[in-house]
Amino acid sequence: MDLDSGTSSTVGARVQAIPGRPAQHGALYQFKQQNLPACKPVLTPATVIATFLLMGFIFIPLGLITLRASNSVVEIVDRYDIECIPEELRSNKLLYITDDSISKNCSRFLKVPKSMRAPIYIYYQLDNYYQNHRRYVKSRNDKQLLHGLGDNSTSSCIPLESSGDLPIVPCGLIAWSVFNDTFKFSSGSSELKVNRKNIAWKSDRNHKFGKDVYPFNFQNGPLIGGGKLDPNTPLSDQEDLIVWMRTAALPSFRKLYGRIEEDLDADDVIVVQLMNNYNAYSFGGKKKLVLSTSSWLGGKNDFFGVASLFIGTFCMLISIVFLLLHVKNPRPYGDAMYTSWNKKSSSS
Amino acid sequence: MRGRRRMRKIRLSKIYSFALCGKGTLEGEHSQIGGQGFSRVVFCNEEGVMQNYSDNSVRSTKYTAVSFLPKSLFEQFRRVANFYFLVIGVLAMTKLAPYTAVSAIVPLCVIVGATMIKEGIEDWRRKTQDIEVNNRKVKVHKGDGVFEYTEWKNLRVGNIVKVEKDNFFPADLLLLSSSYEDAVCYVETMNLDGETNLKLKQGLDVTSSLQDDSNFRDFKAVVKCEDPNANLYSFIGSLEFEEQKYPLSPQQLLLRDSKLRNTDYVFGAIIFTGHDTKVIQNSTDPPSKRSKIERKMDRIIYFLFCLLFLIAFVGSILFGIATKDELDNGVMKRWYLRPDDSTIFFDPKRVASAAIFHFLTALMLYGFFIPISLYFSIELVKVLQSIFINQDVHMYYEEADKPAHARTSNLNEELGQVDTILSDKTGTLTCNSMEFIKCSIAGVAYGQGVTEVEQAMDRKIGSPLTHEQVYGTESESDENRKSSDRKTRIKGFNFTDERIMNGNWVNEPHADVIQKFFRVLAICHTAIPEVDEDTGNVSYEAESPDEAAFVISAKEIGFEFFKRTQTSLSVNEWDPVSGNKVERMYQLLNVLEFNSSRKRMSVIVKDEEGRISLLCKGADSVMFERLALNGREFEDKTLEHVQQYADAGLRTLILAYRELDENEYKEFNNAFYEAKNSVTADQETLIEEVSNKIERNLILLGATAVEDKLQNGVPDCIEKLARAGIKIWVLTGDKMETAINIGFSCCLLRQGMRQIIIHLDAPEIQALEKGGDKMAISKASRESVLRQISEAALQLTASRGASQQAFALIIDGKSLAYALDDSMKNLFLELAIRCASVICCRSSPKQKALVTKLVKSGTRKTTLAIGDGANDVGMLQEADIGIGISGFEGMQAVMSSDIAIAQFWYLERLLLVHGHWCYRRMSSMICYFFYKNITFGFTLFLYEVYASFSGEPAYNDWFLSLYSILFSSLPVIALGVFDQDVSASFLNYTNKECKMSSSAGAGSSAGCSTDSLVRQWFSSFA
Secondary structure (H helix, E strand, O other): OHHHHHHHHHHHHHHHOOOOOOOOOOHHHHHHOOOOOOOOOOOOHHHHHHHHHHHHHHHHHHHHHHHHHHHOOOEEEEEOOOOOOOHHHOOOHHHHHHOOOOOOEEEEEEEOOOOEOOOEEEEEEEEOOOOOOHHHHHOOOHHHHHHHHHOOOOHHHOOOOEEOOEEOOOOOHHHHOOOOOEEEEEEOOEEOOEEOOOOOOHHHHHHHOOOOOOOOOOOOOOOOOOOOOOOOOOHHHOHHHHHHHOOOOOOOEEEEEEEEOOOEOOOOEEEEEEEOOOOOOOOOOEEEEEEEOOEOOEOOOOHHHHHHHHHHHHHHHHHHHHHHHHHHOOOOOOOOOOOHHHHHHHHO | OHHHHHHHOOOHHHOOOOOOOOOOOOOHHHHHOOOOOOOEEEEEOOOOOOOOOOOOOOOOOOOOOOOHHHHHHHHHHOOHHHHHHHHHHHHOOOOOOOOOHHHHHHHHHHHHHHHHHHHHHHHHHHHHHHHHHHOOEEEEEOOOOOEEEEEHHHOOOOOEEEEEOOOEOOOEEEEEEEOOOOOEEEEEOHHHHOOOOEEEEEOOHHHOOOOOHHHHHOOOEEEEEOOOOOOOOOOOEEEEEOOEEEEEOHHHEEOOOOEEEOOOEEEEEEEEOHHHOHHHHHOOOOOOOOOHHHHHHHHHHHHHHHHHHHHHHHHHHHHHHHHHOOEEOOEEOOHHHOOOOOOOOOOHHHHHHHHHHHHHHHHHHHHHHOOOOHHHHHHHHHHHHHHHHHHOHHHOEOOOOEOOEEOOHHHOHHHHHEEEEEEEOOOOOEEEEEEEEEEEEOOEEEOOOOOHHHHHHHHHHOOHHHHHHHHHHHHHHHHHHHHHHHHHOEOOEOOOOOOOHHHHHHHOOOHHHHHHHHHHHHHOOOOEEEEOOOOOOEEEEOOOHHHHHHHHHHHHHOEEEEEEOOOEEEEEEEOOOOOOEEEEEEEEEEEEOOOOOOOEEEEEEEOOOOOEEEEEEEOHHHHHHHEOHHHOOOHHHHHHHHHHHHHOOEEEEEEEEEEEOHHHHHHHHHHHHHHHHOOOOOHHHHHHHHHHHHOOOEEEEEEEEEEEEEOOOHHHHHHHHHHOOOEEEEEOOOOHHHHHHHHHHOOOOOOOOEEEEEOOOOHHHHHHHHHOOHHHHHHHHHHHHHHHHHHHHHHHHHHHHHOOOOEEEEEOHHHHHHHOOOOOHHHHHHHHHHOOEEEEOOOOHHHHHHHHHHHHHHHOOEEEEEEOOHHHHHHHHHOOEEEEEOOOOOOHHHHOOOEEEOOOOHHHHHHHHHHHHHHHHHHHHHHHHHHHHHHHHHHHHHHHHHOOOOOOOOOOHHHHHHHHHHHOHHHHHHHHHHOOOOOHHHHHHHOOOHHHOOOOOOOOOHHHHHHHHHHHHHHHHO
């Protein structure tokens, strides 16, 4: 920046030597001459050290705050897929899940570690489940979901596009494999009320799934995938299906099951009565039940806080190292000692 | 008007002894007429006869309305990247596509469409140019001796056209007659061969009388000639006229795109039209130049293709493994994918084919490694960059209203990489305006002007401490001098000496010699005066600026040449006796004109008293040996002055005369007439011999000195460029002394530099030349050049360790011809590279191009050629960057250049500021492009790890397709157009083109580090 003002005279003289050019000072003229004032920050040791220090000051508190928010969330995770198989069948999980005669009833006891404020969200979590597989993702028909049989081009739903002459409503692998474990909660003697409404996106319910589309021929095939749907409820009200149809991006995902709208106290024991219907055994998946409160930052997620803390600390360290280096080996501003041409001339 | 035209009807063929020799005969080549390759028959002036030759419209466009679509599409898809995206687009229609077909095709359409629109606009510009040319008007014979204007495109073979002064010929014409009685006309062929001097053409005697429109009422003739071909200098044909057959030669052919000069009008019959004309047959597309960055970029793209294939391959193998795993002895693992009821793309039973198909899918998916909009963005950025270059007020030449003009935007960034500048001298470093500044008459030196070379010398001698001050005051006085000059300035005349001016010369001791001296200047030339009838001012049309300077200075001193007729010259002379101006007429007997081998010109005139004298002017090398014993009175003094003038950077000519008696002249004239009318092949040598005999025993009068003025700011600019580490070579047609002088004046040569001069003026070679044995000459010359080169190389090696002395290499044209031989050129180049400055003198346009090629291919670094004349065209096209000076020497150089500037010193800003910026912008933009696309592509790949390599994209279709062309391209383009790493003034200040340093890792300052980083980044790929 100092250099700019010092040497503009040589160029300036030539500009003045060309008289009679109109409008030499307008912004447009300056733009055309690539002369608009520009900010060219110079990375001097002082500015670099100050910047790193500032970043440290920003990121460390940020990390602390978000970590605190994340820690305020109470989360209960319970893996039940193995525990719910009777001891004698654990060696042959596939038999257990495919044999309809075996009761799928199961009870889990969850201890509340800290008091949980309503609303308490109930999620089921699947691990190693590839909802993002290309074959799976494409196997649906959005038009049919909205308009029902009005749209017959269900070729995208292969291999589950039709049963008999009619297309399956809703067609496709995603709908076919809808999750069908159910959960009932009680605390002590009283049953905990679970709100199963409004768990899907509002836009999905109103604009993506038809109000007069009924799953009349769903799961009629020889091979039954996931759950069945009530043929008398329109798709727009089948919120479990709607949640399921919004496919997860990663192979490990949680989906909302419902909300408990009561506070739970610490050390309460919640009894979960569940129907362990869904087959996650054949592909080595895991099924988990998650109860979680939320904070202003959403659910429990330490990543952002830890990352911020790390970056902040790192910047602080760097700034201290640079500061020490600068104090030990100071170099004057604009030092051209190590530029290529100076090096060259000194070497030759 | 009529009277004037009468006056112009003179037989000019008399003036030209050499140019008009070579009348054809009907024997020899002409016997081929009618045979193969000579089948053209032209019926002149016959409306009724249908002739099946093409019309006279020309088309220089790349496309027509019909061919535009297929042809430009083909051009587009020749680019690897575009072709790849085309294949992807087609594949996207199938089930293989990971995304919808539209999102693959839209970006391609946008990019290809935009490029095609650009092509279309460019072609439309060419089209409008064609339309302009095709609709130029010319007078054509419509029958009954009536000539009417019609458009060029309507002309047909056989038409008779009348072309008027200063107009271009619309087609290749057979010259029938001109406004001169002997059917002579002057032609400027600058557009064809770049020579600025006028060429003389002469029609056949039989048709020379057809000088009026009405003569053509009943004119009929048949021309039989060769088929259209590209040879500009040959033409074989015959004219059948009034039942006689006459041979035709190139002397009768007027070529399209050359211009009629000094002749009021000509009549011609059209022989070749439109695309059959020689100039269009000759036109080749200018070589398309690509910058090094682009070539490097191509390599990176190929590298990315490899990466893409590798990743797709890895992906499909992993996909195959995952798919094979689906079915375990008939039991489905991931049952929700229904592996039991699958398509070929996902079938675990047919894993191999599924994996192969997946490979194609992956190629589409990871296609984001290849930046689809890169080529288009680069073109866009370059166009915008060149707009900035064109707009730059620092490169705007106010006086001629000429801004810089980047004609091709391809090479902007190459400007920042220039290693060697090859510069023309005349018109580039110098103004090409000759000024008569000094003379030496009868051994007395006249003229007090100070040349720029002398100023430069003074400046060099001045101590370095006060350099700035000296320069400052000097440039001020320079300004003063120029401004005072401007008031009284006469172009070509810058002579001040009270002893001679205003008629004072009559009081000088050798007044008679002075009188003769200026008489020679006033008479011995081929210029044609034009008298402005209103003011009585005389202006001259001369073949060269030197000649014009001579005639003008003679006029200023008091010998005003004002009229030329066929046989005489009239001069208004200052009569020393009466002190008045008297008109004297000299009868012009013969003109022995100037050519490069003779290096002299003479006229033989008879004055009013009946004395015959031969007046001669020529180069010192040929003149001194021709002096008579009694004519050497002032030889020593004159030689000394000539040496001084040459040292001061002036062009010198020696003037001499000789009186002839009647008999001697008669004898000469007979011999001359005989030689001129001989029809043998060695006619020219005969004429030369005869002339040689008469041009002897001359009496020395004196010497003239003409200054070739340097352009503004040249020394300063060259110094800055040199400090920036750019080597500058000067390639000039001038003789060695002049070139060395100019070298000194423009800072190219410095005192204390060791000059290595390679020449062939050694006595033994000259002796051989007299002998005339060509083999021996070439052998001896070759050996001599080789010896000189190796000796010089040894010298250089020897002094390398000892001192920091800089070397300068000066080589003349003859030696250069040998040095450019395959066997020697590497030695020569090696020597030249080690020298700080190189000057090649007496080099032909071809040699200029060859030297350029040698430097380009030998050093593998960027070369820049700069020139203004058509003789530089070859050099401009050969170099990596050709820069044309849009000066006065026509537009030929500009038309074949990549960037045109008005003044040499703008080069400093162009290279050091714009070149630096453009290079940095372009390289960071390309890096940015690859960076953003590689990161994007890698996220897609990494996501596949979480999607069991099924080929599901991580992003939404539209986001995918718009990412490259919309979301992420604007910031990059803005970087490419606007970014300035350092300000212009800083670049001017440091004068170091940082990127020039070849040690990539060394740079660490603000300006250099980024460049070297970019280069490191690049070189890691290359």
